[in-house]
Amino acid sequence: QSALTQPASVSGSPGQSITISCTGTNSDVGGHNYVSWYQQYPGKAPKLIIYEVTNRPSGVSNRFSGSKSGNTASLTISGLQAEDEADYYCSSYTSSTTLVFGGGTELTVL
């Protein structure tokens, strides 16, 4: 199984909105509504911030939102804050009853 494709890095200024893409195939992202997003700070475990494409776990800021179109899922962070600077990973369930992650995106808040 191939990793999902994410941009290596994105950046934005405080207050702006940014979007991170996650591209797969019709066997994973495009074939199911089981895309999740994770936020990871250096040296820490990842934290679930979006599940099933659009849902936020309790306690996650509503500045984080998810969407999907075809084989590409997207994470949007609005009202960018310094604390959002972290690595972001997507994951998807696959038709082979496995899970696959994206390569990760480093977000820099300018």
Add this chain to the structure above:
Amino acid sequence: QVQLQESGPGLVKPSQTLSLTCTVSGGSISSAGYYWTWIRQLPGKGLEWIGYIYYSGSTYYNPSLKSRLTISVDTSKNQFYLKLSSVTAADTAVYHCARDVGGFGSFDPWGQGTLVSVSS
């Protein structure tokens, strides 16, 4: 709330078997609907799903690791385990255990992770 903690050797010799334990606290590993998962993060790189197990013992593995991999569970101890055989330097990584809510990739929570280095 549920917490997970990995434990095991931090150094394994090439060709040997990597063995890790994940201890679940604050909840039962036998709760329905949860899949107990191993995920690794290679140095400086992204995440890789290793596989998961249901409390009944049903397992699902990453095809690229399947020939070397065993995940098992002990419900009486509230623990699940990872064994990866014939390791090489390419298996050096931080290994995390996590709970998958529903089995479709909603990993929450995660253990803090444990670094396993493969070296002679």
